[in-house]
Amino acid sequence: MNKNFVTISAFFCALLLATGAAENKVPEGVWTIGPRTLPPPSAASDAMRKAILKTPAPDVEATNKLTPQTRAQWEAFINETDARAATRARTLAKNLSVTVEKDKIGGVNVYRVTPAQIDPKHKHHLFVYLHGGAYIVYSGEAGTTEAVLIAARLKIPVLSIDYRMPPAYPAPAGINDVVSVYRQLLKKRTSASMAMGGSSAGGGLTLASVHRFKQLGLDLPGALYLGTPGVDVTKTGDSRYINEGIDRILVSWDGIPFNALKMYAENYDLKHPYVSPIYGDFSGFPPTYLISGTRDLLLSDTVRTHRKMRAAGVIADLNVYEGQSHGDYLAWMDLPESREHYAELNAFLLRYLKN
């Protein structure tokens, strides 16, 4: 390709961008943002910068093409993803000397995830963990990776709930499972001794469950953990546009995330607090720790939740990491940023959980 071609292309390209609003009928007030370059984040840790340096730019189109179209394709996608993730979780548990035992509480499948050593300060605490995966993947052992990491890093006992999911079980099955387990737990321990939380859909499900606990008049957990939570099934929030093709994990909202969430929410209006918990009432919510990153497709979900909580008088602690995509602290768990994150989460829980 010669220089003239590039110059001509650049001319057409600029012309297209300049006229794009009219030709493509971009709705009034919608900005067209030009292409840009993004270097590896030199303000992140050296290890993270090097890891991103080796990562090709996320490909929106290619990623969205991977979206399953039929029920059979979804099931194949789920099975493959879960098989890989279960192996990862098992290996991690072994390496970190964490035991993972399957059990049933209130008729719901759970995993008891126990570190080799429990911090005496956490002796009477329990972390009730809800895994992520867009309410579609990471059932069974596949959903225990972050539970294992939390158990090992925080030295706290974890109970990971293997809640039911689509395609077979859309909302509110998952919320009902969380309620069933939580009711049983409340018979044996104080609500204030329990943390509840998870990443991505796990953060969203945490909030939806607390909305439901409030309706049911249940005592609320002592603290919440929202790791880059998905709190809105609709395509709302700057970061879903700005960080498209920048978030190396989710890449784009329009492919697998949105289509999986549609299945999850099929019984509800998309703004019902059970499926889009950002639209619920946050008054009385427990102290909450939130984390996101500058490349996170769900940065807006995270900061919107933080603000709604603060407006409702809730203690809410927002943490945003330079260079992080959706859940990088979990995907790249050996980075200094990941260690810092779980240390901060631990300090937060030690401050707010009671015995």
Add this chain to the structure above:
Amino acid sequence: MNKNFVTISAFFCALLLATGAAENKVPEGVWTIGPRTLPPPSAASDAMRKAILKTPAPDVEATNKLTPQTRAQWEAFINETDARAATRARTLAKNLSVTVEKDKIGGVNVYRVTPAQIDPKHKHHLFVYLHGGAYIVYSGEAGTTEAVLIAARLKIPVLSIDYRMPPAYPAPAGINDVVSVYRQLLKKRTSASMAMGGSSAGGGLTLASVHRFKQLGLDLPGALYLGTPGVDVTKTGDSRYINEGIDRILVSWDGIPFNALKMYAENYDLKHPYVSPIYGDFSGFPPTYLISGTRDLLLSDTVRTHRKMRAAGVIADLNVYEGQSHGDYLAWMDLPESREHYAELNAFLLRYLKN
């Protein structure tokens, strides 16, 4: 322009983007991010969404072309900007019943900015305000706008320091001015009764000054306010790339901001903590309130500062608002977001300032 043209243009455009890395010699590891659309932030307040709906997409090229090239051009730019800003500040003070009196402390020009009513809880407090403006504009009364707003909203007495700036006075003149005033203040009141802070360069100067206070062994203020602070003179941080052409206020780093900062930093290495305070040691810093937004060119500056403070054990409270560009809370001061911001800042100061 017909549809065929658009199709052909789109083809060339895609081709250009696909081959851009090779043709334009983008360094290895630098991602090329494609164009995108960005709707008004439907998760912001209605008033803010409507305000952005009326705002054309920021134009990077046109904005950068406004950068003055000669000393005379800089001076003309400064004079015009300051004249407009001074009028705005005077009008605001009048409308909010805030008195602004010029004075001198330690040989430095200051403005005593006093609200009609002082909250009894702030009776013994003082907010030492450092204005923004890339260390180049907003000298004199022009620098009192946010001081007036803080006085009115928080009902707290404010002292706005009219520190010296380039082109005549690069760093460390401004820091020395802050030190001179602060030393005088310490003779009459406790350090813990004073808040210090400001927006943009005012946030950066706040941090640089506290670095200097530590060197001099001075007692530190009781709390800091960092409004979308500029903490790094180098082009570091994701948001300076990601939010280029998205931040409606700063628009682009490469034009006026960077060229003004170069003048400010001319006596220093660009990573010296006096000019890029992010590279300093934050241990022992006072409790600090930070605000940024999802469209802010300095979002990374804000979150990097937050993390460095937390890593140093400092109490630091990060707030990120959906849809906000650099300092929108000040530019659009009547929006609900702006009121929420200053109410939060006030609650923070009431928690940490002492009498």
